[in-house]
Amino acid sequence: MPEAMLEVRGVSKSFGGLKASNNVTMSVPQGKITSLIGPNGAGKTTLFALITGFYQPDEGSIAFLGKDITARPPQEIAALGMIRTFQIVQPFAGQSVRENIAVGAHLHIRSRRDALAKAEAVAHKVGLGDRLDQDAASLTVAGRKRLEVARALATDPKLILFDEVLAGLNPSEIRDVIPVIRAIRDEGITILLIEHVMQAVMSLSEHTWVLNQGQLIAEGAPRDVVRDPQVIEAYLGKGMAERMAREEARHA
Ligand SMILES: Nc1ncnc2c1ncn2[C@@H]1O[C@H](COP(=O)(O)OP(=O)(O)OP(=O)(O)O)[C@@H](O)[C@H]1O
Numbered sequence: 001m002p003e004a005m006l007e008v009r010g011v012s013k014s015f016g017g018l019k020a021s022n023n024v025t026m027s028v029p030q031g032k033i034t035s036l037i038g039p040n041g042a043g044k045t046t047l048f049a050l051i052t053g054f055y056q057p058d059e060g061s062i063a064f065l066g067k068d069i070t071a072r073p074p075q076e077i078a079a080l081g082m083i084r085t086f087q088i089v090q091p092f093a094g095q096s097v098r099e100n101i102a103v104g105a106h107l108h109i110r111s112r113r114d115a116l117a118k119a120e121a122v123a124h125k126v127g128l129g130d131r132l133d134q135d136a137a138s139l140t141v142a143g144r145k146r147l148e149v150a151r152a153l154a155t156d157p158k159l160i161l162f163d164e165v166l167a168g169l170n171p172s173e174i175r176d177v178i179p180v181i182r183a184i185r186d187e188g189i190t191i192l193l194i195e196h197v198m199q200a201v202m203s204l205s206e207h208t209w210v211l212n213q214g215q216l217i218a219e220g221a222p223r224d225v226v227r228d229p230q231v232i233e234a235y236l237g238k239g240m241a242e243r244m245a246r247e248e249a250r251h252a
Helices: 044-051 074-080 097-105 112-125 141-153 171-186 198-204 229-251
Strands: 004-015 018-029 033-037 059-064 082-084 159-163 190-194 207-212 215-220
Touching: 004 044, 018 044, 018 059, 018 190, 018 207, 018 215, 033 044, 033 171, 033 198, 044 082, 044 159, 044 190, 074 082, 097 112, 097 141, 112 141, 112 171, 141 159, 141 171, 171 190, 171 198, 190 198, 198 229, 207 229, 215 229
Parallel strands: 033 190, 033 207, 082 159, 159 190
Antiparallel strands: 004 018, 004 059, 207 215
């Protein structure tokens, strides 16, 4: 694997008696799409929040591009080039799609005109080019997910952490968004996904980490990870693992 862009070392975080993150260590390589999977409540979103400064770890450290960023505020981390998206997209109501995306662009761009122009260019990349003047609150779920991707892209990130960008989409909408994610990677932006849609994990990501009860229980190429008995037991279940093995055999 190429040099790591993000290094998470021994990170732990408790909420009361619950260890939502338990001694997590991972090296995220530059230029790839990688993923983080695991059952509901495994601590995936908590880990994203720790990495991007929304929570402070109780223990451990985080380095981005060789620089220690442990417990730095989110704005500072975003300015360095790492941005996360949120599972529940909350557009600024009463503002257009263009204006919503410009919020991201303003991280680096002061001029209103330039930020709006940047928003427009980004909207085209994610397939919102024909929705620029629409009130963002009127977007469908799929549209809101694209808006969330666009707001992140507009900050000119080096690494994007996508938190379930495919959740709530139907199979045809998922098929439409997958190439958008690939195109972002092809532009040179590194991507780490939290995702429950296993078909997307398998087809998009080169490496995956599996969290269960705050701890990493497996990592590796997705096709190997889904055969791991511990992963089947904790997350996939036998039926799903067998379905995926059949799918893979069919495509082989
Ligand atoms: N701010 C908080 N205060 C208290 N408990 C929290 C907080 N944030 C998360 N938790 C708890 O930490 C655990 C991990 O939650 P987290 O949202 O990180 O899981 P997840 O893997 O992202 O789940 P999902 O797939 O359902 O989104 C859960 O038990 C959750 O209830």
